Each structure stands twice: as C-alpha cells, then as structure tokens.
Amino acid sequence: MNNTIVVGMGEALWDVLPEGKKLGGAPANFAYHISQFGLESRVVSAVGDDKLGIEILDNFREKKLNGMIEVVPYPTGTVQVELDAEGVPCYDIKEGVAWDNIPFTPALEGLARQTRAVCFGSLAQRSVVSRETINRFLDVMPEGDGQCKIFDINLRQGFYTKEILCNSMRKCNILKINDEELVTVSRMFGYPGIDLQDKCWILLAKYNLKMLILTCGVNGSYVFTPGEVSFVETPKVEVADTVGAGDSFTATFVAAILNGKPVGEAHKLAAEVSAYVCTQNGAMPVLPDYLKDKLR
Template identity: 65%
Template sequence: MKQIVVGLGEALWDCLPNGCKLGGAPANFAYHASQFGFEAYAISAVGNDALGDRTLAELKKRHLNCIIPRVGFPTGTVQVQLDAEGVPTYDIKQDVAWDNITFTPEMAQLAQKCACVCFGSLAQRNNVSRTTIHQFIKHTPRGCLKIFDINLRQNFYTKDIIKDSLKACNILKINDEELITIARIFGYPGLDIENKCYLILGKYNLKMLVLTCGTNGSYIFTPGEKSYQPTPKVKVDDTVGAGDSFTGSFAAALLAGKPVAEAHRLAVEVSAYVCTQPGAMPKLPESMIAKIGNLHAHD
C-alpha cells in the first residue's frame, strides 16, 4: 500500500509575464510528493470553463490524482509580477471555484486513509472551502501529518483562521515575514526569532515548526532538536512553487522514515533546484528522487 498524501485548497493559474502556468500550493505540494512515489492527491475545485478543462488535463498529464469537482464559479487565476530577482507579487482573483470546495463522501473516505495532508490559510478565505478543509482534517487518522503551510497572501486571513489552523495542525511551515505578522497579530512580545518559534511550538503542541528565511537559510524546530540549513546559491529562473516543493519533499522524507535533519537537507536541495526551473512543477532529477529510496518510487 502506498501512503496517501493530500494537498488541499486552491487550484489556480499563475499568469506570469511569459504565459499562464498551473499552480496553487496544494497541487504543487502533491505533485512533488508524488515524484517520490507516494499516492498523492490534489483536492480543490475548478469552473465549467476552458481553464477548468486545462487544469484537469494538466494534472492528468502529470499523473497526479485529484478530487476536483466542477462548480458554478470561474477557475482561479492569479496575476503574477516578477521583480528583477524573479521574486513574485500576486493579485489573487476572488469569488472563484476554489473558494467553493464542498466536502464530499469521496473526500471523507480519502481522509480516513491519509498519511499526510497539507493546507494553507488562503483557501480558507471563504467559509465553504474553510469548512471543507476542517472537515477533512477531522476525518484523518491518528498519526497523520497535518501540515499548516500558512501562506499569508494579501489580506486573505484573520486571527481566527490562523488560530483554528494552528490547533488543527501538528506541523507549521512559516517564513520569516509571516512570523513577524503572526507575532504582531497575537501580540507576542519582542522575542527573537527562535524564541517566537519555540513559543508557538509549545503553545499549540506541535511536532515541528519549519521556518524558511529566504536567502538566509531555513530552520526546523522540534521539542527536542533544531536543524539549520543554509540556502544554496543558484541561478534563479523564478521562485514560484519553490516553497511547496520544499514542503512536499520534506513530508515525503519524513513519511519514508528519514530523520528530521536528513529530510530538511533534501527539502532544501529540491527547492533550490525548483528555483532554477521555470514554473512550479518541474520534473526532479532521478538522483534527488533516489535519496528517499522509497520502495515504490518506480511502480
């Protein structure tokens, strides 16, 4: 039995200066986990439109399983502007299909067999999808890795959404800028970065907290250890989806039984590689995939 990994939330098209590419953190996350031989699913919703057709065709082409009902709203799009360093800013359209993911019996069944689920705050901006995300998490078995990849975008989050998600997850992934925002929202005093992380880890009883700091490296804090990895210097094509590839490969390594530091090393290597490639879902080199040595990578 392959372990089941689920990315849950927005399916959308990143409209970059050089054309539109399929994106959305959940599909990116699921795709990268699937490259390591896991049975990965993207759960979202698309519209009854040409972009909806393209979404389903693209996921099929990438052999990614999905539960993506079609709903009476347009498929999500995001206008992406890149600065000189290839760093994106986003204009995320509202009232779209992925705001309206309804919980189905098929999702409930999948949740019961799920080994890892990743969700963010963005897809919780609308009550319909927010309810579905929390329903799904409630149906997961004990021991399931529940990763809250916080992904604060524009003004699409509230204190309650963040708090409920922190209570629902057992792994938090956050970047240094988001950590500052959270500290402001929750009124954490002037603690240094590390103490803020340990405070959140303890307060919400998390297994681990993953902190990425862009070019300044990344940290993983657990109640018993701390791992640090520098960010490799690479020639950046664009950074879109690099964070999702980090999370997907990190989760895959943990599920394959790798120690935290080793899983962390692989995640950094994968996300650096994704930065050198266009778009969020490049195919990873075999040499990287072999590092997990997952028994079913070549089924």
C-alpha cells in the first residue's frame, strides 16, 4: 500500500470543557484513530504562534500523530464546550483563528498527490482561505477507484451555507451525516417531507456518491451504497461522553474499507469502535488490542 496516506484536514483546536481543556477538532480525531489501525495518517491544519499552538504541536507529538501544521499569525482556535445532562456537547466556536487560515503550500500539494483518503468537513470551510485550500487539495489528489474523499459534514452553529455543502458533496465520494444534520440539509435542499432513508437515496444518486453513512445515535447507523443498505444497531454501553465518537466511527470505517473489508464488516467494526470511544473520556482514547486486531 504505497502512496496511501490518509489525511484529516481542517480545524485543530482546544475544546475548553468544564474540567479543563482537551485537544479537539474532527480532523485530528480522525487521523489519530486511523493511525491506531496502522495506516499512515496526517493532520492538516494551522495553529497560532502562541502557547496554545505550541501545546497542540507537543500533544500531537506525544500521540505520535503526524501533522502538516502551519504556524500562522492568528490565535490558535478554541471552543467553549458545555455538556448537557446526557453528556452531549454544545459548542461556542471562536472565529478569526489559525485554522481559518490554512495556507496551500508546495508541501501540502506534494502531500495531496500521495493521499489515498481525505476526510474534511464544513466547519473549516467557513473562511475563504481554508475553504480554497481544502478545495485545491481535493483537486490535486490522484483520481482512481481506491480514492476516498469523505465529507463528514459536521454542521456547527451557523457556520455553513447551502453553496458550501453542495460544492463539498460534489467533490466527495463518501458522505457522512447524522440524523439531525440530514433534517437540516433536506430542509435546505427542499425535500423535507420524506423519510430519512429516502433522503439518503436521493443524495446518493444526486451527487453520484460511492457511499453515504448515516448515524442516528442510539438508533443505529446505516451505510447506503448504490443498490443496497447496511444497518447496524448501536451497541449499548455506559456512556462517559460522546465527544469524538463520530470521528472514530468514520476513521474505523475508512480504515476497514482501505484494508479491503466488505461494507457490512467495516460498518460493524465502526459501530463497535465508536461505542467503545463513548465509554471513555475525551475524543482520543487508546483503543484496546482486540479492536485493533480486527484489521490486522
């Protein structure tokens, strides 16, 4: 598997929780979990030339997480996170920060040419600089059957537009969305009144996707591929928090697909890993060997 780097691209930030700060941002969570399955991964983002930025870089090193992180003249990103009674997070995401300003560099272009799978979201596209960088990266990536461009939609606050969502769906070949996001998107795109599955079939066909992953929290998850659908029930576990569970689901699914596993098997393992992550505090727990061994 040469030339098979997997990239998580977008926001790198600190989630400031009631009990202290934790490293956050979907791209790092995704890249970290992918690397736990033995794939070579990179986080692409930007941090500020400040204490919080240095701490992010140190943290990535400690986790043996490889990054292409530019230092830019903007503050490192932070998010105030409040947890509700069920442990579900709500976010206040600061604007005008480093990850809004990820530059497209020759080194990043070189990385794009070696990338087999990339995961990107809508949040890092709220500013024009990072949005253009993400789009250029997607355009430079090699074409081919084995390439995965995963749009993990990740709607946060009001940081998205219909235009950005449409463009990203056109550029991706795998869409990851949760049930709440699907309701928002279908309202925006003008097909509100039909059931969730029909909405998924419409998006799959309209954007010519290889796969659409729909997660519905405790109500299970679906993977739609042209002509068939896989459903897996969510394992019942004692939830510590749900932070990063979706990212671990995406990472595990992609790792399994890149390792040649069939969709159903990849889906089942993804549900299992994300359930495990829910039992742990924080987004980046070390996975137990019995889970990692399922891809060896």
